[in-house]
Amino acid sequence: MKALQRAWRMIAAGFACFAASALAQTEISFYYPIAVGGPITKTIDQMAADFEKENPGIKVKPVYSGTYQETIVKALTAHKAGTPPTTAILLSTDMYTLIDEDAIVAFDDVARGADDKKWMESFYPAFMANSRTGGKTWGIPFQRSTIVLYWNKELFKEAGLDPNKAPATWAEMVSTAQKLTQRDASGNVTRWGVQIPSSGFPYWLFQGLTTPNGVELMNAAGNETYFDRKEVVEALQYWVDLGRKHRVMAPGVIEWGTTPKDFFERKTAMMWTTTGNLTNVKNNAKFDFGVAMLPASKRRGSPTGGGNFYVFKKATKAQQEAAVKFARWMTQPERAAQWGMDTGYVAVSPAAWETARMKEYVKGFPVASVARDQLQFSVAELSTHENQRVTKALNDGLQAALTGAKSPEQAMKDAQAEAARILKPYKK
Amino acid sequence: MRNGAVTGWLLLLPAAALLVLFTHWPIVGSVWDSFYSTPKGSRPPVFIGLDNYQAMVADEVFWKSLWNNLWFALGTIPVSIALALAMALWVNSTMRGRTWLRMAFFTPTVLPMIAVANIWLFFYTPQYGLLEKLTTALGFGTHNWLGSESTALACVIVVAIWKEAGFFMIFYLAALQSIPPSLSEAAALEGASRGYYLRRIVLPLLMPTTLFILVNAVINAVRMVDHIIVMTKGGPNNATSLLLFHVYQVGFSFWDTGYAAALTVVLLVVLAVAALGQFVFLDKKVHYQ
Structure with missing residues (x-):
């Protein structure tokens, strides 16, 4: 017991x-x-x-x-x-x-x-x-x-360009990409000059164009967007023109996920993608590559x-x-x-x-520090109340313009109208 | 006798409880929620009547998704059923290596959808994808298959057919093997040609299976979402947005659960009408008498 x-x-x-x-x-x-x-x-x-x-x-x-x-x-x-x-x-x-x-x-x-x-x-x-x-x-x-530009130094050399210098302005990016785009005898493109992906979350890459063009897409309170500003439409026009006018980028919507692979396969000489891909590119690119800040229009700039x-x-x-x-x-x-x-x-x-x-x-x-150096030019990623919904309005507009279904002005006007409708309850 | 009834109910109970808990109760809940606004933070839901349904009428993406879904159904169902039947007839005949052939046809069904969609993503890749290699070898130009509004939906339809035909083949194969061989012997003795035998005996006997497959195919067409997420995310510009994908986006990206519930109710009604139509109108015609 x-x-x-x-x-x-x-x-x-x-x-x-x-x-x-x-x-x-x-x-x-x-x-x-x-x-x-x-x-x-x-x-x-x-x-x-x-x-x-x-x-x-x-x-x-x-x-x-x-x-x-x-x-x-x-x-x-x-x-x-x-x-x-x-x-x-x-x-x-x-x-x-x-x-x-x-x-x-x-x-x-x-x-x-x-x-x-x-x-x-x-x-x-x-x-x-x-x-x-x-x-x-x-x-x-x-x-x-943040978004940076990766370029293939070998292809630059082949095209007679300085392999250690990435395009620094929008005009330079077009002219460089024109020299890098390759066509076969029947006129089919075998390699593009540049690739800016547009599937999934095109608004983020678009900010890599609007920020240098001197415009922000939303206010700090997150209840107002500026999709129909002149500078925004200009930025979209430039993006659309890369594919449709200058023909240095594949027309239509470009897949985000396969863009690094396109770069490794030498199907594009330059690509825009996240710095988060740096280690991936370092391990998989079988050629000498460079990393640069995004080219400038009125200023430098990229979203985080x-x-x-x-x-x-x-x-x-x-x-x-x-x-x-x-x-x-x-x-x-x-x-x-x-x-x-x-x-x-x-x-x-x-x-x-x-x-x-x-x-x-x-x-x-050394290229590991490019993204850090770009931070001084960086702005906030698009973020508002009802974020995903507002973002989708912009994404739909961007894809409509890139596929040619709408003109850039029309696409951005519609996106702005939709965003304003969604954000109405948050404007006091 | 009474005892038997009790036992019967008890035997039914586990399945019935699961069905009520995971199917019927959520349906009732969705209908209920669809009449309320979405709760946000400290704001509780309030009764708003048919507002969610009115919003739907004005929602362009909803209409686009509905049409896309219709085209998706029209594109996938007849082709995958026809393919399934053809494959089943083929692998039902006696020949060498038919086990391998059956397995090959069935493989797409077994593979996990997300992995498969990623592989197809590379098939469709411009310039060095499998499809592009084929078209450029034949002398055609390159095309951005998933990146153009005109071809994206068709590309997604092809993947769905590829995935589904093998699955339906299994049902046809089982049905074919249950047809007594004496029928074909009798037909041969009577001098019927193979085509006649197929048309007048085999196909009518397969009708109940066809109905079953048709119901399943319609359900599959409406509940397609996984490979949309992997391959296009509904893009470009909603060209491949299907109903369930739209519901998912409204519910879990926009967190507008009230509106998502209303969309779900519409989805359910569409499915119920389709299933009812099939059973009520076709059921009488499918059985061989």
């Missing part, structure tokens, strides 16, 4: 111990998407484990959640069901959507310390343009990118893109604080530098580029 009682007591004590340790532990769930190649899951798991080692009170549960689109579907569905992840990496452009769904908290409301403030100021301002609204910081840049950390509202206070701590740890200069080198994303803070390892990397692979 005594023995039995002792056993019970031991079990009870055991439970008490377990309960105490469980109380001291804060568990946070972390959803992340994968949008580029490489062993990303392993890297993230390793980072989470390292974080736990340094912060014994916190347990991080990383959950790979598919593409960006799938991740936001999962996160918002979970939010509506009452159990969202504590933190997630979602597109920087989803900020207004997440605010409108009342799904996230601002970082300034969770982390109020002076050094927290300094941390939020430590990123490139271009990345913060998509992370702040109404005076609050809603997202922390993690895997961010990619994903931010967000913290969800329905998590407990302790979880939110732990999540901020995690985001802060993940964006430390050393770690941001490593993440940039592993993936090709632009390391998010100037301090990351000052680390010894990053300097070493850039010395051996």
Whole structure:
């Protein structure tokens, strides 16, 4: 009998111990998407484990959640069901959507310390343009990118061009592309001069044309768009002309996914795509290639893109604080530098580029810094309330113009009318 | 006797519970939601009557998707059924290597759709894709197959036919093998030609299978979404946007769940009408008497 009682007591004590340790532990769930190649899951798991080692009170549960689109579907569905992840990496452009769904908290409301403030100021301002609204910081840049121009140096040499000089202006891009476009005896094109993809999310690449043409597509409050401005129509005219007038780019809609492959196969001499593809191009291009900023019209310019950390509202206070701590740890200069080198994303803070390892990397692979240098000319990616819907209105207009179904003016006028209709409830 | 009825119901219960939970209840929920506005953050849904349906009338993408779906159905269903029948008749005859042939025809059905769509994406790639290699070898110019509004839908239809014909073939094959061989022997004795035998005996006996396949083909045509997402994302300019893709986009990209529910109801009605039509009007004609 005594023995039995002792056993019970031991079990009870055991439970008490377990309960105490469980109380001291804060568990946070972390959803992340994968949008580029490489062993990303392993890297993230390793980072989470390292974080736990340094912060014994916190347990991080990383959950790979598919593409960006799938991740936001999962996160918002979970939010509506009452159990969202504590933190997630979602597109920087989803900020207004997440605010409108009342799904996230601002970082300034969770982390109020002076050094927290300094941390939020430590990123490139271009990345913060998509992370702040109404005076609050809603997202922390993690895997961010921008559009750059890749060119095939061998083909440049073949065409009698300087292989170390990329076209710097719109006019130069046309004339260079004309020299690079190759036709066979019967007039069929065997190689295009340049390729700007237009499937899926053409609005993003279009911003690589509108920004240099000196115009922004929306206001900072995200409730007004300027699709029918003269400069916007001009930019679209230039894009359409590349295919239809100058005949240096395939007419119609060009697939985003196969564009790098077209470049590797020498079917296009230049391509526009994300810096996130840098490591991919480095590993697969069997020729000497260059990376340059996008050509200028009135100025230089490109939109930023990619994903931010967000913290969800329905998590407990302790979880939110732990999540901020995690985001802060993940964006430390050393770690941001490593993440940039592993993936090709632009390391998010100037301090990351000052680390010894990053300097070493850039010395051996100088084109890695092109995207960073372009940041000073970069603007926010198109993002408004009802973001996906407004974006689709623009995408449809762009594709209609590129396929020749509508004139650029008409296409942009229709897109603007549609966007204005959608945004009406948000204009107070 | 009473005991038997109870046992019967109990046996039905698991399936019925699943059906109610995952099919009937969501349908009722969708109809209900379609009369309410979309909840946003702290704003709860409010009753708005037929507003969602009115919005649909003005929604150009909806009409475009509806037409696209109609063309998609007209393009895929007759061709895939005819192909399935032809393949089944072929692999039902005695010949060498027919197991291999059957397997080859059936393979597309087994392959995962997303992987398949990615492979087809490369078939259609301008300049160095398989299709382009073929057309340029024949002396035609290059064409941006998925990137032109005029050809994108047709390209998607071809993939669907390729995927579906093998699946339907299996049903035809099973039906063909259940036709007693004595019928063909009797026909041969009576001096009927093979064409006559096929037309007057085999095809009528296959009619119930054809109805079954037709119902399935219609359902498949309306629920096509995966390879649209991979190959075109509904583009260019909504040229390949089908109904379910539109519902998905409204529901999970735009988060307009109220309107998505209304679209879903329309989709359900279209399907119900099609299925009812097939069963009520065709059912009487398919059975061989």
